[in-house]
Amino acid sequence: MNPVIDKVVSWREEETKCALATVVKVEKSGPLGPGTSMAVSEDGQVVGSVSGGCVEPAVFEEAMSAIESGKPKLLTYGISDDEAFGVGLTCGGIIHIFVERVDW
Amino acid sequence: MADLLTRWRAALADQSPVAIATIIEGPGLGSKILVTPDDHIGTAGNPDLDKAIVEAARGLLEGGRTNTIHLGPRGQRRMEDVSVFIQSFAPPPKMFVFGAIDFAGATARIGKHLGYRVTVCDARPVFATKERFPTADEVVVGWPDEFLKTAEVDQRSVICVLTHDPKFDVPVLKEALNTEAGYIGAMGSRRTHDNRTARLKEEGVSDEELARISSPIGLDIGSRTPEETAVAIAAEIIALHTGHTGGRLADRSGPIHERTESRESGVARG
Numbered sequence: 001m002n003p004v005i006d007k008v009v010s011w012r013e014e015e016t017k018c019a020l021a022t023v024v025k026v027e028k029s030g031p032l033g034p035g036t037s038m039a040v041s042e043d044g045q046v047v048g049s050v051s052g053g054c055v056e057p058a059v060f061e062e063a064m065s066a067i068e069s070g071k072p073k074l075l076t077y078g079i080s081d082d083e084a085f086g087v088g089l090t091c092g093g094i095i096h097i098f099v100e101r102v103d104w
Numbered sequence: 105m106a107d108l109l110t111r112w113r114a115a116l117a118d119q120s121p122v123a124i125a126t127i128i129e130g131p132g133l134g135s136k137i138l139v140t141p142d143d144h145i146g147t148a149g150n151p152d153l154d155k156a157i158v159e160a161a162r163g164l165l166e167g168g169r170t171n172t173i174h175l176g177p178r179g180q181r182r183m184e185d186v187s188v189f190i191q192s193f194a195p196p197p198k199m200f201v202f203g204a205i206d207f208a209g210a211t212a213r214i215g216k217h218l219g220y221r222v223t224v225c226d227a228r229p230v231f232a233t234k235e236r237f238p239t240a241d242e243v244v245v246g247w248p249d250e251f252l253k254t255a256e257v258d259q260r261s262v263i264c265v266l267t268h269d270p271k272f273d274v275p276v277l278k279e280a281l282n283t284e285a286g287y288i289g290a291m292g293s294r295r296t297h298d299n300r301t302a303r304l305k306e307e308g309v310s311d312e313e314l315a316r317i318s319s320p321i322g323l324d325i326g327s328r329t330p331e332e333t334a335v336a337i338a339a340e341i342i343a344l345h346t347g348h349t350g351g352r353l354a355d356r357s358g359p360i361h362e363r364t365e366s367r368e369s370g371v372a373r374g
Contacts, residue, residue, distance in 0.1 A: 002116045002193070005109075005112060005113055005116060006113065008109065009109060009110075009113045012106075012109060022126075022189070022191070024172055024189040025172060028359060030361060031361075034170050034171070034172075034189075034191070035170045035191045071134075072128075072133055072134035074129055093361075098126065098128045098189060100126070100134050103106070104106045104108040104109055104136050104146070
């Protein structure tokens with residue numbers, strides 16, 4: 001029913017560590033609504049997406065560090081971050097993404 | 105594997121309603137509670153906070169909505185120490201298609217594509233067959249109005265009356281108006297539409313009720329084939345749901361997506 005959760009379950013069954021990144025808020029224009037998610041496994045597999053492709057590489061890195069540290073994190077991507085981090089949304093929107101290691 | 109993930113996957117597989125509440129800011133960061141209409145598992149670390157989260161989650165789940173709420177450390181309202189993201193995974197909304205013609209086949213297919221649970225109903229057993237509608241979840245042989253009386257229709261449901269035969273569509277449209285359906289569309293030419301409108305009025309249907317019926321069905325995109333017509337119907341369903349008019353984006357300015365945070369998490373998702 002939900003390809004991201006299905007994949008997370010199968011990773012957990014084979015004891016592969018993984019992290020889940022979920023869009024929790026979208027301001028202004030944004031491609032995908034709250035609840036859209038992407039999961040990353042410790043060996044670098046990815047399922048799902050959180051934007052039109054703009055922030056996935058950055059979220060991937062954050063997910064990998066969450067797998068390592070176990071610390072959940074609320075991330076914000078948007079115009080204000082554009083210059084500072086080189087990660088922006090070309091659509092001009094701001095998205096908030098929660099990244100967590102799957103321990104539950 | 106942990107209980108919460110197992111329950112979550114099981115609920116998604118059974119299409120039973122489930123909400124996942126996650127603390128995304130404040131004390132208890134990362135805590136998760138799984139909420140169903142009957143029970144919940146997990147904790148945010150404080151029983152009063154848990155209670156407030158579970159209550160809010162059930163409210164959102166009922167409408168299939170996803171949102172972030174803000175509470176105090178012990179679940180107090182009008183405080184903002186704790187931000188909780190609550191995602192509803194409601195069962196898919198329903199699409200009812202009446203009239204087992206080629207247009208119904210295409211409409212049933214696009215309905216599935218959009219994430220609806222699709223039922224096709226027609227009184228004629230020769231036409232209402234699973235073979236003719238392989239993608240439909242359910243094919244019912246029966247009188248549309250009688251079937252609709254027994255069907256569970258809610259605000260997320262859409263009803264497409266494609267029979268364009270007054271013998272069928274007048275009674276089923278009258279019945280559709282008795283439901284909470286979020287969309288009621290009826291197919292037919294201008295002439296069929298005028299004739300149908302007159303008959304519905306004769307049957308005592310008010311102008312206000314008539315305004316609920318999208319007739320002739322679909323956006324004006326010049327569609328002719330069943331597939332093109334299905335696109336026009338689907339586009340109208342989406343546009344009415346979002347409150348958009350359905351013109352060309354190229355012809356207007358302003359944001360493409362509306363600024364809502366609590367829109368149902370997509371018909372096709374969840």
